Amino acid sequence: MSYIKPSFRHPEAPTNNIGYTEADYEGALSTLCAGCGHDSISSAIIQACFEMSIEPHTVAKISGIGCSSKTPTYFLGNSHGFNSVHGRMPSVATGANLANRHLTYIGVSGDGDTASIGMGQFSHVVRRNLNMLYIVENNGCYGLTKGQDSATADVGSHSKKGAVNQYQSIDLCALAIQLGADFVARSFSGDKAQLVPLIKAAMSHQGFAFIDVLSPCVTFNNNVGSTKSYEFVREHIQATGTVDFVPMQEEITVSYEEGASQEVCLHDGSVVRLRKNGKDYNLRDRAAALAAATDHAHSGEILTGLLYMDPDTEDLHTLLDTSECALNKMTEAELCPGNQALQKINDSLR
Amino acid sequence: MKSNSAVNEFVIKFANVNGTGSASANNMFAKAIFRMGIPVSPKNIFPSNIQGLPTWYEVRVSEKGYLGRRGGVDIVLSVNPQSMQEDVADVLPGGYFVYDSTKPLDLRLVRDDINYIGLPLTRICATEYSDPRQRLLFKNVIYVGALAALLDIEFDVLTDIVRSQFKGKDKLIAPNIHALELGHLYATQNFDCPLGIRVKRVDKVGDSILIDGNAACALGAVYAGATVAAWYPITPSTSVVDAYEKYAKRLRIDPGTGKTNFAIVQAEDELSAIGMVIGACWNGARAFTATSGPGVSLMSEFLGLAYFAEVPTVLFDIQRTGPSTGMPTRTQQSDLFAAAYASHGDTKHVLLFPSNPRECFDLAAEAFDLAEQLQTPVIVMSDLDLGMNDNLSAPLSWNDQREYKRGKVLDAEQLEASERFGRYRDIDGDGICYRTIPGTHPSKGAFFTRGSSRDEWAIYTEDGKQYARNMERLLKKWETAKKLVPAPVLRSAGQPTPLGVIYFGTSVDATHEALDYLSNEGIELDGLQILAFPFNDDVVDFIENHDRVYVIEQNRDAQLRSLLMIECDADPKKLVKVLEYDGMPITASKIRSAIKQDLPGPASVTPLRRKAADS
Ligand SMILES: Cc1ncc(C[n+]2csc(CCOP(=O)(O)OP(=O)(O)O)c2C)c(N)n1
Ligand code: SF4
Ligand SMILES: [Mg+2]
Numbered sequence: 015m016s017y018i019k020p021s022f023r024h025p026e027a028p029t030n031n032i033g034y035t036e037a038d039y040e041g042a043l044s045t046l047c048a049g050c051g052h053d054s055i056s057s058a059i060i061q062a063c064f065e066m067s068i069e070p071h072t073v074a075k076i077s078g079i080g081c082s083s084k085t086p087t088y089f090l091g092n093s094h095g096f097n098s099v100h101g102r103m104p105s106v107a108t109g110a111n112l113a114n115r116h117l118t119y120i121g122v123s124g125d126g127d128t129a130s131i132g133m134g135q136f137s138h139v140v141r142r143n144l145n146m147l148y149i150v151e152n153n154g155c156y157g158l159t160k161g162q163d164s165a166t167a168d169v170g171s172h173s174k175k176g177a178v179n180q181y182q183s184i185d186l187c188a189l190a191i192q193l194g195a196d197f198v199a200r201s202f203s204g205d206k207a208q209l210v211p212l213i214k215a216a217m218s219h220q221g222f223a224f225i226d227v228l229s230p231c232v233t234f235n236n237n238v239g240s241t242k243s244y245e246f247v248r249e250h251i252q253a254t255g256t257v258d259f260v261p262m263q264e265e266i267t268v269s270y271e272e273g274a275s276q277e278v279c280l281h282d283g284s285v286v287r288l289r290k291n292g293k294d295y296n297l298r299d300r301a302a303a304l305a306a307a308t309d310h311a312h313s314g315e316i317l318t319g320l321l322y323m324d325p326d327t328e329d330l331h332t333l334l335d336t337s338e339c340a341l342n343k344m345t346e347a348e349l350c351p352g353n354q355a356l357q358k359i360n361d362s363l364r
Numbered sequence: 365m366k367s368n369s370a371v372n373e374f375v376i377k378f379a380n381v382n383g384t385g386s387a388s389a390n391n392m393f394a395k396a397i398f399r400m401g402i403p404v405s406p407k408n409i410f411p412s413n414i415q416g417l418p419t420w421y422e423v424r425v426s427e428k429g430y431l432g433r434r435g436g437v438d439i440v441l442s443v444n445p446q447s448m449q450e451d452v453a454d455v456l457p458g459g460y461f462v463y464d465s466t467k468p469l470d471l472r473l474v475r476d477d478i479n480y481i482g483l484p485l486t487r488i489c490a491t492e493y494s495d496p497r498q499r500l501l502f503k504n505v506i507y508v509g510a511l512a513a514l515l516d517i518e519f520d521v522l523t524d525i526v527r528s529q530f531k532g533k534d535k536l537i538a539p540n541i542h543a544l545e546l547g548h549l550y551a552t553q554n555f556d557c558p559l560g561i562r563v564k565r566v567d568k569v570g571d572s573i574l575i576d577g578n579a580a581c582a583l584g585a586v587y588a589g590a591t592v593a594a595w596y597p598i599t600p601s602t603s604v605v606d607a608y609e610k611y612a613k614r615l616r617i618d619p620g621t622g623k624t625n626f627a628i629v630q631a632e633d634e635l636s637a638i639g640m641v642i643g644a645c646w647n648g649a650r651a652f653t654a655t656s657g658p659g660v661s662l663m664s665e666f667l668g669l670a671y672f673a674e675v676p677t678v679l680f681d682i683q684r685t686g687p688s689t690g691m692p693t694r695t696q697q698s699d700l701f702a703a704a705y706a707s708h709g710d711t712k713h714v715l716l717f718p719s720n721p722r723e724c725f726d727l728a729a730e731a732f733d734l735a736e737q738l739q740t741p742v743i744v745m746s747d748l749d750l751g752m753n754d755n756l757s758a759p760l761s762w763n764d765q766r767e768y769k770r771g772k773v774l775d776a777e778q779l780e781a782s783e784r785f786g787r788y789r790d791i792d793g794d795g796i797c798y799r800t801i802p803g804t805h806p807s808k809g810a811f812f813t814r815g816s817s818r819d820e821w822a823i824y825t826e827d828g829k830q831y832a833r834n835m836e837r838l839l840k841k842w843e844t845a846k847k848l849v850p851a852p853v854l855r856s857a858g859q860p861t862p863l864g865v866i867y868f869g870t871s872v873d874a875t876h877e878a879l880d881y882l883s884n885e886g887i888e889l890d891g892l893q894i895l896a897f898p899f900n901d902d903v904v905d906f907i908e909n910h911d912r913v914y915v916i917e918q919n920r921d922a923q924l925r926s927l928l929m930i931e932c933d934a935d936p937k938k939l940v941k942v943l944e945y946d947g948m949p950i951t952a953s954k955i956r957s958a959i960k961q962d963l964p965g966p967a968s969v970t971p972l973r974r975k976a977a978d979s
Contacts, residue, residue, distance in 0.1 A: 094802035109643025
């Protein structure tokens with residue numbers, strides 16, 4: 015069951031540029047287990063959309079099947095949502111995006127949904143550079159079917175039943191970088207300070223933006239020995255730097271010390287800043303990003319933050335050269351060539 | 365020896381090797397017959413292979429307008445030594461075997477009841493052309509020239525076709541005409557031309573066109589306003605999307621910007637293709653995919669989602685011979701079960717059954733209206749025979765006054781004026797609810813689409829009563845669908861008869877021909893061409909009003925007959941199977957003899973033990 019939340023609103027709740035309060039971005043009450051990492055991600059999405067002053071109805075939320083894929087019910091209640099079938103969110107998102115290029119598409123998936131049953135669709139949506147934010151809520155297990163190991167579970171990690179995973183794990187960020195994604199990030203559900211700016215930057219990126227969010231499953235995968243549990247993740251996180259996102263609407267007043275930050279200007283005019291914490295991380299180097307993600311994994315660390323980004327990207331619509339007008343807005347006038355043209359075709363067939 | 369004669373009524377079969385350029389020469393032949401005003405029905409019989417295997421092109425010429433496959437061959441044009449033995453055996457007694465006589469004919473291939481016409485094609489090419497590619501290509505054109513003399517095809521008609529075919533590549537016109545002349549000259553000098561079997565100009569095609577069913581489906585999609593096509597290659601459906609692309613590039617480029625008013629994506633598999641279609645339709649565009657049996661199997665889970673979540677979806681199933689990979693380049697009507705009940709749970713889908721290109725065009729356009737009116741998948745059931753062969757067809761036409769029927773979609777104004785929006789509330793009592801498109805209104809109309817059960821407000825529920833109520837509403841919608849889908853077409857015997865025939869799709873032409881023959885023999889049957897599933901009351905009445913109903917279809921398990929039993933509660937004893945499932949289109953003679961064998965009484969010789977109609 016999902017519950018309709020009481021629409022009580024604090025009279026002095028702050029509003030954003032377009033007059034909405036943060037509550038306007040909320041959804042139905044979550045039915046996930048208390049403490050589930052997925053809920054923290056939902057609230058990060060809510061905060062990001064609020065801060066970016068996105069009109070909720072211009073967002074479409076699409077997901078597969080799993081605890082993670084249920085979450086679109088729990089944020090952005092004024093946006094249309096589509097909980098599709100297991101592992102197939104990317105295709106539904108692709109179709110939706112083709113129909114209307116002017117909405118913001120948020121795809122939510124799980125590690126089972128993406129790295130196993132949906133591996134094919136994930137790879138191909140990356141290749142096509144669909145303009146969307148693709149979030150994997152990665153808990154290293156199948157939450158909804160009661161805790162089986164997923165393909166992102168690390169070798170040697172323990173499931174709740176105590177079984178040791180013997181199979182190689184799939185690093186979705188490394189894969190996305192390798193497949194040509196132009197925005198790849200990793201974060202942790204409990205680290206809102208990092209996650210919110212990443213989500214904002216991802217939504218501003220005019221192409222495929224991928225965020226792998228480690229999101230512990232408190233019920234089936236938060237035990238000692240699991241590499242996707244709170245303790246483990248907290249202890250082993252290595253950040254590439256603090257990500258800061260400045261939306262286009264805001265005047266850029268904050269100034270950083272020369273050399274301390276790396277800035278990337280996005281096509282909608284907003285800016286992503288990576289604050290370097292002593293680490294020399296080059297956002298724009300695909301090979302280095304891949305190496306960094308893999309090296310850290312080998313040393314038992316999880317590299318988080320914006321791992322790779324190239325703002326000069328051509329999304330699927332650009333590649334297909336589709337009209338600026340959304341296809342779903344076109345009518346007979348644009349679409350139907352009329353009987354005269356048909357009679358000419360008949361003539362060519364005689 | 366007897367030589368058959370027939371004017372404008374015969375079957376000629378070309379035996380070629382695939383990948384040798386014979387297709388365009390063979391098409392030229394069929395087009396010439398068509399342009400002489402004679403109804404013609406060419407069929408490609410090709411292997412699942414790219415180069416080097418036998419391939420046939422069977423052309424039925426019929427002034428009477430019979431376009432179904434006839435069976436039996438009057439003339440074989442043989443340029444493939446590999447299949448010669450079987451090709452010789454195919455010729456009806458008194459018929460002709462035209463072959464490449466550069467090498468002497470193997471004596472084992474000589475029959476004394478057919479006529480042999482040797483054309484030294486390889487030799488003519490060897491003296492005429494030095495380039496091996498030209499030798500190969502022009503060999504085909506030369507035999508068309510020879511056939512023109514042998515069958516009395518007007519030479520000007522052929523040269524006109526060459527001119528229009530090579531428009532823009534004018535350099536190729538003269539050499540092609542020259543090749544035609546070479547063949548023509550050889551035949552006139554060496555044989556008594558024309559043969560007894562020949563053509564004669566008549567005026568029997570009117571304003572008809574020659575087009576394959578897949579191109580007609582594609583044009584239907586263009587005219588119906590489909591903007592998103594997602595697909596995965598599979599014979600025999602690929603040319604649907606190829607043709608859509610070709611026509612869209614011609615007719616759907618924005619005149620101001622040069623950008624496309626359509627989007628085509630070759631997906632990574634059929635699951636993805638149908639997922640994209642569902643996503644696009646959910647978001648208010650008209651979208652489609654085209655596939656064949658194996659793809660339908662893969663799409664099943666998604667089709668169930670579209671049925672249950674009520675998302676319009678259009679799918680073209682160009683059927684081929686199953687199960688599994690079956691005979692991928694042969695025809696069948698064997699996906700009825702797979703399509704009608706695709707997906708788990710209580711699921712059923714609207715099907716449309718075109719029988720010719722005009723119906724492909726009309727039903728394709730209709731599919732988009734129905735899908736949006738009914739908010740459900742609509743599957744257009746064509747097949748390889750219709751989809752990949754040129755068919756003689758009434759011209760396509762579009763009423764410029766026609767508006768797309770977009771179904772019950774609330775716009776911003778309607779939402780603004782409304783109270784709380786309930787996506788799954790049956791306000792009109794027809795089982796069809798109102799939907800909204802993402803992005804329509806800032807605060808009203810958003811809802812969550814899901815394949816899991818939900819209440820009328822689209823809120824997730826596991827309440828069995830609510831679930832059952834929703835399932836019953838979907839049944840009510842199914843009843844509404846019966847009124848919206850095209851009604852069956854009656855072909856009355858013109859007098860009362862206890863006998864009926866039910867048929868659909870590519871079995872229509874052969875059935876009509878068989879009904880003519882039976883009528884000549886004094887056996888009258890009423891016919892009913894099914895155009896859609898669900899069946900409406902006309903179908904129920906038709907079965908009720910006849911004592912015996914033959915159900916004609918091209919599959920082993922009598923799938924249409926089963927659907928009639930399931931959905932119309934028809935008495936199985938009444939419904940007699942007439943089946944063909946060897947991968948070749950069903951013939952009139954097959955249907956005629958099956959019906960005659962089944963009939964009791966003096967109309968047929970009662971066999972000792974009655975054979976099943978489908979044996
Ligand atoms: C075709 C199909 N197979 C299996 C299932 C059962 N199933 C539901 S959720 C799920 C795994 C979900 O794992 P993940 O994507 O990691 O989501 P989580 O619950 O961990 O957030 C499975 C196997 C299904 N719904 N559909
Ligand atoms: S089972 Fe795990 S993933 Fe699912 S809701 Fe509970 S904590 Fe979250
Ligand atoms: Mg998971």
